[in-house]
Amino acid sequence: MNTAAEKSMALLRTAYQNLRNRDLDACVELLTENFIANLPGAPGPLHGREIWKLGTQAMLEGFPDLQITVEDMFGAGDKVAVRVHFRGTHQGTFQGVAATHRPVSFRSVELYRLEGEKIAEEWVAPDMITLMRQISPPPGP
Numbered sequence: 001m002n003t004a005a006e007k008s009m010a011l012l013r014t015a016y017q018n019l020r021n022r023d024l025d026a027c028v029e030l031l032t033e034n035f036i037a038n039l040p041g042a043p044g045p046l047h048g049r050e051i052w053k054l055g056t057q058a059m060l061e062g063f064p065d066l067q068i069t070v071e072d073m074f075g076a077g078d079k080v081a082v083r084v085h086f087r088g089t090h091q092g093t094f095q096g097v098a099a100t101h102r103p104v105s106f107r108s109v110e111l112y113r114l115e116g117e118k119i120a121e122e123w124v125a126p127d128m129i130t131l132m133r134q135i136s137p138p139p140g141p
Helices: 004-020 024-029 049-062 128-135
Strands: 031-038 067-076 079-089 103-115 118-126
Touching: 004 024, 004 067, 004 079, 004 103, 004 118, 024 031, 024 049, 031 049, 103 128
Parallel strands: 031 118
Antiparallel strands: 067 079, 079 103, 103 118
């Protein structure tokens, strides 16, 4: 591995493996102290490792059996783009929706910026419409 892009992709592969292993502390160690999360619907960038950890914990509480498959990954310079497929079962409250025990399947397109050996910033675009449609109660009569 010589290029910055190859090193960056290796770091992201490690991060996703830590996430699959539910080792959130190991994931947090791969983030810079001043990590920035750019999330759809947020009024602006969110700052700090704790923000990432809280969001990830909420997802894992709602979907404790969440499976994470990296379908595509490519890098250029200090940036890595990833297309991820999530599958699981809605077994806990998520975004105000009580457990339905329904299976879910949705994708996310994610972009990461690295600084040295750490992840400094993310832009994530999960398909929340598909996810929420799968766990929302059916419309009434």
